[in-house]
Amino acid sequence: MSDSTSNAGMKLAPSRHAAARIKDALIASALQSSSVDAFFPALGSLLHGSSLAVDRMFLSLQTIHPVFRARTYLWHDGDSQLNVVSWPHGLRNRPGYYHSPDYDVHRTGAELRIRDLQNVGPNRCDLYGQLRANGYIDYLIVPLPFSDGTVNTFSIATSQPGGFPAASLNWFRRLADLLVIVFERYAVLETRSAALETYLGRGVAGEVLKGRIRAGYGEEIEAAVLFADLHGFTRMSSHMTPLATVRLLNTYFDCLVGPIEEHGGYVLKFIGDAVLAFFPLDPKASAPRPVDAVRAIRQRIEELNEARIVAGDEPLSHAVCAHLGRVLYGNVGSSERLDFTVIGEAVNIASRGVDTAKELGVEYIFTRPFVERFVDSELTCIGNHAMEGVAGGLAFYSFKGDRFGEP
Numbered sequence: 181m182s183d184s185t186s187n188a189g190m191k192l193a194p195s196r197h198a199a200a201r202i203k204d205a206l207i208a209s210a211l212q213s214s215s216v217d218a219f220f221p222a223l224g225s226l227l228h229g230s231s232l233a234v235d236r237m238f239l240s241l242q243t244i245h246p247v248f249r250a251r252t253y254l255w256h257d258g259d260s261q262l263n264v265v266s267w268p269h270g271l272r273n274r275p276g277y278y279h280s281p282d283y284d285v286h287r288t289g290a291e292l293r294i295r296d297l298q299n300v301g302p303n304r305c306d307l308y309g310q311l312r313a314n315g316y317i318d319y320l321i322v323p324l325p326f327s328d329g330t331v332n333t334f335s336i337a338t339s340q341p342g343g344f345p346a347a348s349l350n351w352f353r354r355l356a357d358l359l360v361i362v363f364e365r366y367a368v369l370e371t372r373s374a375a376l377e378t379y380l381g382r383g384v385a386g387e388v389l390k391g392r393i394r395a396g397y398g399e400e401i402e403a404a405v406l407f408a409d410l411h412g413f414t415r416m417s418s419h420m421t422p423l424a425t426v427r428l429l430n431t432y433f434d435c436l437v438g439p440i441e442e443h444g445g446y447v448l449k450f451i452g453d454a455v456l457a458f459f460p461l462d463p464k465a466s467a468p469r470p471v472d473a474v475r476a477i478r479q480r481i482e483e484l485n486e487a488r489i490v491a492g493d494e495p496l497s498h499a500v501c502a503h504l505g506r507v508l509y510g511n512v513g514s515s516e517r518l519d520f521t522v523i524g525e526a527v528n529i530a531s532r533g534v535d536t537a538k539e540l541g542v543e544y545i546f547t548r549p550f551v552e553r554f555v556d557s558e559l560t561c562i563g564n565h566a567m568e569g570v571a572g573g574l575a576f577y578s579f580k581g582d583r584f585g586e587p
């Protein structure tokens with residue numbers, strides 16, 4: 181057996197030594213890659229250079245994620261970009277799924293091979309026609325059964341004359357068992373990160389994954405603290421079903437979370453109808469833009485209210501306060517149940533600032549320390565106001581042109 185091409189121009193099945201070398205390279209690449217996105221192109225290069233002469237790979241992985249139910253990865257030899265698609269919940273399956281080889285493998289739990297794509301007759305599966313038009317000769321899709329019972333799929337295709345050598349396919353089937361372990365590892369890592377980010381927030385999830393879960397751990401940092409609270413929620417929810425109440429809160433929170441995270445902030449927690457977030461000032465990282473975050477929040481709330489008015493619903497109003505100060509960022513709680521959060525006087529002032537905004541009848545206010553750090557020409561002083569625990573009161577600012585009225 182030789183690693184070189186045969187007289188017909190087709191690569192022969194790999195020798196035992198060559199197969200072991202490919203397997204070792206695959207394992208090394210999997211250990212070095214932190215995600216499917218990084219590993220998949222390396223796998224494609226390995227299989228393309230083997231006797232299989234793989235020119236196309238497709239992987240479909242089910243995932244646990246609040247937004248996506250599955251991800252697919254498509255690799256072509258020679259393409260610099262990996263094609264990754266996330267399929268949202270609510271879309272039961274990809275277009276054409278029930279006529280696809282994926283469906284056949286999910287249904288039977290067995291592999292499917294199309295040996296001669298160029299001579300496949302009319303078929304309801306669009307994929308075969310696409311593969312034929314792109315010059316592919318042979319196609320194989322195999323199941324990747326995970327330990328939790330889910331069945332994912334992995335397919336390969338080649339334009340090599342004569343298709344896949346039989347001995348090479350036997351070698352590939354053994355390799356597929358290793359790929360199950362590799363891809364399940366990536367799926368577990370992604371699920372872990374998605375679950376932590378969903379319930380703890382992106383910033384806190386990162387700290388937890390670094391191992392900072394010891395009770396009492398914390399560090400003092402400078403940060404902009406943002407507190408937001410929805411007006412009239414108790415009154416509105418008293419006339420709504422529990423499901424409608426949750427939908428209202430989710431709609432409101434959607435207006436805040438995106439802008440906060442897009443501009444360098446982290447949402448720490450939802451407290452009933454309120455949100456606590458912070459923007460850490462790390463000299464080693466890009467500067468956050470909390471004023472831009474608040475401006476984006478205001479725009480989203482305005483757009484939401486336009487839609488609510490058209491639908492005959494009551495528009496939403498809220499109070500938002502942003503303050504700058506030193507906070508302790510870390511674990512608070514018992515040795516068995518912890519909450520990763522920020523505490524300190526700066527958090528208290530931001531919380532009380534929401535009450536001040538309600539008293540003044542404005543929706544967005546910023547403290548003097550915040551404005552002095554994040555200078556913005558659109559902010560104007562609205563006076564000095566008394567605040568519990570702050571001697572002499574505190575000067576507050578708001579956006580120019582904001583209307584003052586009844587809170």
